Amino acid sequence: MKRAGFILTVLLVQLCVTLSLGSVATYASTHDRAPSGLIIWGRNFSGLNRAEIASELKKEIPDVIVYQGKSFPLKLERFYAKIDNWLNQIFPPVSGVWYLDVLQSLMHKPVLNPVLELDQDDIVSQLKAIGAQINKPMIPATISYLNRHFEKTSGQNGQALDIDATFHKITNDHVNKQVEALVQEIPVQPTPVEIDKIKDVLGDYTTYFNPQDAPRTKNVRLAANAINNYLIAPGKVFSYNKVVGERTEAAGYRPAYIFVGQEEIKGDGGGVCQDSSTLFQAVCEANLKVVERHMHSLPVSYVAKGQDATVAYGLLDFRFQNDTKGYLLVSALTGENWLRIRLFGVADANHPAQQPDGYPVRPDIFNEDFK
Structure with missing residues (x-):
């Protein structure tokens, strides 16, 4: 009697399980849709089929960047592929329906929060391309010195x-x-206010050359043009070689005499050391910090012995730091036989303003262009 009762109980349990699975199978085969209460990323997908779920999930990520009325589409194929792959793993289709165990699992745990990340390298690459169409370069405020007065521009953000x-x-x-592009403003640097503070003569020095030596004279003028109206920010180091560049024939420099050891030989750019030495003298007047400086192996004619600053591209440089509180303007002008370098900036106790009179030897006759 007990054995018969036990067999009956087992049969009833099997019948219940069969009916339960049968109802799930019937739902899957007739509906092919998500069970009631399915939540993904906080959204209810009850009753949607797999294709509809995929379509809705793909709407979760913006695919257009907008800025000032312009639209820039993003390509999200890689992210969409991740969604499809995830759906294939969670809802594997078989003969047009989902697995029964998946449906059963979803009925008991209907809330899903998959971690599907965008390919950052891919999106950043696209954003850089979009940025190229949005970005605008900052135009700095400028200052130059010519004919005894400053010329200034205000610049643009x-x-x-x-x-x-x-x-x-x-x-x-x-x-x-759609997502609005987030754009940063790049403020003008230096600012017009900082430019307006450049008024004081901190250093002023003039040297002379022989205009009959045409190759050397050309080199002196080229180097002067390279450093003329160069702005140095507070705390920055000025490198003569970096600003002037390599003295090559392609850059316009011509062979002229240079010192190599105890000999004089011709080399490209001979004469540019007069510019670096004149600049060094102006730097000394301005009491600026000298970072690197080398002397010639032989005395030169344009400055006193031991007061020169030789340079050789890639080997010897002349460098100094703008240790004032404001911007520093280098003015380098040439005349018929002279080179004048001035340093304009913001005077302070350590860098007092100088009288605009730094000539080691005053010429007997001032040319009209000696300004």
């Missing part, structure tokens, strides 16, 4: 797409298909 912030916004906006 620039702008640049903030790639990191825009990417973060894309990944966190699950509402809008």
Whole structure:
């Protein structure tokens, strides 16, 4: 009797299981849709089929960047492929229906929060391309000295797409298909206010050359043009070699006499050491910090012995630091037989203003262009 009762109980349990699985199978085969209460990323997908779920999930990430009325589409194929792959893993289709055990699992655990990340390298690459169409270079305020007065421009702010912030916004906006580009303003540097402070003569020195030596004279003028109206920010180091560049024939420099050891030989750019030495004298007058300086192996004619600064591209440089509180303007002008270098800036106790009179030897006759 007990054995018969036990067999009956087992049969009833099997019948219940069969009926339960049968109802799930019937739901899957007739509906091919998500069970009631299925939540993915906080959204209810009850009753949607797999294709509809995929379509809705792909709407979770913005695919258009907008800025000032212009639209820039994003290519999200890689992210869409991740969604499809995830759906294939969670809802594997078999003969047009989902696995029964998947449906059963979803009925008991209907809330899903898959971690599907955008390919950051891919999106950043696209944002850089978009940025190239949005970005505007900053135009700095400028100052130059000519004919005894300063000429100034106020400059213009620039702008640049903030790639990191825009990417973060894309990944966190699950509402809008379009995202406004986040753009940073690039303020003018130096500012017009900083430019206006450049008034004082901190250093002023003049040397002379033989205009009959045409190759050397040309080299002196080329180097002067390279450093003329060069602005040095506070704390920055000026490198003569970096600013002037390599003295090559292609750059316009001609062979002229240079010192090599105890000999004089011709080399490209002979004469540019007069510019670096004249600049060194102006730097000394301005009481600026000298970072690197070398003397010639033989005395030169344009400055006193031991007061020169030789240079050789890639080997010997003349460098100094703008240790004032403001910007420093280098003015390098040439006349018929002279080179005059002035340093304009903001005077202070350590860098007092100088009288605009730094000539080691005054010429007997001032040319009209000696300004």
